[in-house]
Amino acid sequence: MKGLVFIELIKMADSALGEATVDRVLDTAPLKSKGVYTAVGYYDCAELVVLVDAFSKESGIARPELERQFGHWVMDSFASGYPEFFRKYDTAFGMLEAIESDIHLEVRKLYPDAELPSFSTIRHSTERLELSYKSERPLASFCYGLIEACFTKYREVASVEMTDRTTGAEGDAVFSIIKCKSGSGVQE
Amino acid sequence: MTGDFVSRSRYEREKAAREVAEKLLEDKSRELYRLNVELQKKSDTLSDIVEERTRDLSQALDAAQAATRAKDVFLANMSHEVRTPVTGILGFAHLLAESDLRPEQRDLLHNLQGSCLTLKHIIDDLLDLKSLEHGMMRFRNAPFDVVAVIESAVAKFQEAAGRSGNTLAHEAASPERRLRMGDKTRFEQIVVNLLTNALKFTKDGVITVQSSVTDVDVTVVVSDTGIGMRTEHLERIFEDFTQADDQISQRYGGTGLGLSIVSMILKQMGGHVSVTSEVGQGSRFTVVMPLAVASSAEIRAHRERATSHIPLTLSGRRVLVVEDNRINAKVIRSFVSKFDGDTVLAGSGIEALGIAATDRFDLMIFDINMPEMGGVELLRRIRQSPDCAANAKTPALACTANAMPEQIALYVEAGFSGVIRKPFDAEEFHAGLVAVLGAG
Numbered sequence: 001m002k003g004l005v006f007i008e009l010i011k012m013a014d015s016a017l018g019e020a021t022v023d024r025v026l027d028t029a030p031l032k033s034k035g036v037y038t039a040v041g042y043y044d045c046a047e048l049v050v051l052v053d054a055f056s057k058e059s060g061i062a063r064p065e066l067e068r069q070f071g072h073w074v075m076d077s078f079a080s081g082y083p084e085f086f087r088k089y090d091t092a093f094g095m096l097e098a099i100e101s102d103i104h105l106e107v108r109k110l111y112p113d114a115e116l117p118s119f120s121t122i123r124h125s126t127e128r129l130e131l132s133y134k135s136e137r138p139l140a141s142f143c144y145g146l147i148e149a150c151f152t153k154y155r156e157v158a159s160v161e162m163t164d165r166t167t168g169a170e171g172d173a174v175f176s177i178i179k180c181k182s183g184s185g186v187q188e
Numbered sequence: 189m190t191g192d193f194v195s196r197s198r199y200e201r202e203k204a205a206r207e208v209a210e211k212l213l214e215d216k217s218r219e220l221y222r223l224n225v226e227l228q229k230k231s232d233t234l235s236d237i238v239e240e241r242t243r244d245l246s247q248a249l250d251a252a253q254a255a256t257r258a259k260d261v262f263l264a265n266m267s268h269e270v271r272t273p274v275t276g277i278l279g280f281a282h283l284l285a286e287s288d289l290r291p292e293q294r295d296l297l298h299n300l301q302g303s304c305l306t307l308k309h310i311i312d313d314l315l316d317l318k319s320l321e322h323g324m325m326r327f328r329n330a331p332f333d334v335v336a337v338i339e340s341a342v343a344k345f346q347e348a349a350g351r352s353g354n355t356l357a358h359e360a361a362s363p364e365r366r367l368r369m370g371d372k373t374r375f376e377q378i379v380v381n382l383l384t385n386a387l388k389f390t391k392d393g394v395i396t397v398q399s400s401v402t403d404v405d406v407t408v409v410v411s412d413t414g415i416g417m418r419t420e421h422l423e424r425i426f427e428d429f430t431q432a433d434d435q436i437s438q439r440y441g442g443t444g445l446g447l448s449i450v451s452m453i454l455k456q457m458g459g460h461v462s463v464t465s466e467v468g469q470g471s472r473f474t475v476v477m478p479l480a481v482a483s484s485a486e487i488r489a490h491r492e493r494a495t496s497h498i499p500l501t502l503s504g505r506r507v508l509v510v511e512d513n514r515i516n517a518k519v520i521r522s523f524v525s526k527f528d529g530d531t532v533l534a535g536s537g538i539e540a541l542g543i544a545a546t547d548r549f550d551l552m553i554f555d556i557n558m559p560e561m562g563g564v565e566l567l568r569r570i571r572q573s574p575d576c577a578a579n580a581k582t583p584a585l586a587c588t589a590n591a592m593p594e595q596i597a598l599y600v601e602a603g604f605s606g607v608i609r610k611p612f613d614a615e616e617f618h619a620g621l622v623a624v625l626g627a628g
Contacts, residue, residue, distance in 0.1 A: 038209040
């Protein structure tokens with residue numbers, strides 16, 4: 001997994017738990033990398049799971065909720081790092097529908113070795129979208145947080161219902177999304 | 189630990205991360221360098237390939253241009269070689285037709301003239317095509333009666349139509365006969381080519397010419413009940429030397445130039461031609477030409493110009509004719525006599541120089557291609573030599589089978605006042621004289 005994700009997780013943990021707690025976790029957790037991450041490196045995804053579990057214990061927040069919060073955190077980070085991607089689409093539905101065809105295409109240009117999850121969408125109506133998530137990593141709740149944050153970015157309100165079909169190590173979930181209120185474009 | 193310091197373990201991790209990042213950066217830099225070198229090699233190779241391809245294309249272009257020039261030279265030579273004997277045949281046939289003949293002899297002569305004219309038209313088509321291709325065809329702009337031209341063309345084809353069991357008729361949409369401004373000859377050529385085409389592919393059927401007019405254009409529709417064409421052939425029939433399929437030429441004859449010329453003339457006139465056809469049912473060609481109604485001022489101006497040229501006589505005038513082909517020399521002398529002129533004949537440029545030094549002429553008619561001294565060189569010498577001062581300003585006509593547009597332009601530039609294109613008939617010979625001598 002791309003080191004950038006680890007860096008963002010540590011940043012979030014730093015801000016929530018404090019550096020001392022995070023350092024302790026990194027010093028004691030069974031990490032092959034010894035907690036040495038760079039944004040441009042690649043690391044075993046299992047280490048991310050170890051860290052999420054450890055931060056969950058330290059914070060008392062259940063792992064799915066922590067993953068969801070991390071989804072929000074990462075979405076904010078993406079939005080400030082790559083605002084042009086968000087400006088290309090008028091609505092959260094537009095953004096979510098473009099992940100596979102547009103955004104992943106650009107990501108692969110930058111990082112040809114990136115292992116990306118797959119997203120497929122079905123637009124049932126102007127207000128209802130179904131998004132299927134499949135990944136080699138069990139991060140459905142992280143994906144849930146990303147989706148929710150996307151609607152916040154576009155100042156829209158939506159109800160997102162996740163059906164987690166994950167069994168074993170691979171992520172598999174379907175999100176049924178109903179837009180309740182249209183927004184006024186992406187937040188700058 | 190205060191907010192200004194980090195723990196030792198964090199410091200060590202950050203330091204290790206920085207080293208890893210630096211190594212990654214170094215590796216990436218090396219990889220980029222390597223890729224850049226490869227790209228440079230490919231770029232160099234690509235430059236070589238582009239250079240080689242450009243060289244190949246340039247050679248191919250040179251070869252194609254050389255082939256085109258060779259084709260033009262061949263066409264010019266062939267045109268000259270065919271026109272020279274046809275001049276003799278047509279000239280004598282014309283003169284023979286003016287003598288007393290028995291009806292059966294006149295009929296035989298008529299057939300001879302018809303065959304010769306067909307040959308002349310084929311050569312003219314080739315020349316027209318070349319002129320049109322090079323944008324060198326000049327279009328006259330004079331008032332003419334569209335309906336009269338169509339009816340005259342239809343009348344000429346009646347006999348041939350009857351022989352092949354066809355009925356041929358012209359239907360005008362309205363009785364309007366206002367004169368139109370345009371090139372009568374080219375308009376007639378379009379109608380004739382379409383009729384030739386219809387007649388060629390129709391047997392025991394009906395050929396109809398329909399015409400309609402507006403203030404600014406004329407539409408002519410030539411339809412037949414002939415063999416028709418398949419849809420896939422329709423787009424190709426206006427291309428040079430193309431017929432609907434290869435067997436057409438064998439079964440029906442023709443060069444495949446007629447429709448191409450129609451299309452090109454119309455294109456240069458700002459008109460267009462379209463065709464619909466069905467196999468076994470016939471074809472329908474529609475041409476639309478921008479031929480605006482002539483104003484009374486235009487008609488008046490043209491009438492004044494036209495009447496100033498006619499009639500013409502060479503009575504009392506002496507004409508120096510220089511022609512190495514004895515048969516054609518006789519033909520030219522006969523035509524000069526027809527206009528009551530006196531001919532002095534020279535068989536070569538050298539002989540003509542001698543005659544021009546001792547005699548004064550009212551008109552000189554020179555062949556162009558002659559051994560030892562051609563017509564252009566002969567004219568230059570006569571114009572410049574003090575010995576020939578008496579003829580320094582005598583008008584000169586080129587009478588030549590070199591009929592390519594660029595050749596004619598060269599002769600005019602060399603000082604000839606006009607050109608008579610071989611083969612010629614009495615009307616064309618008269619037009620040549622009028623161009624040089626004017627009225628009377």
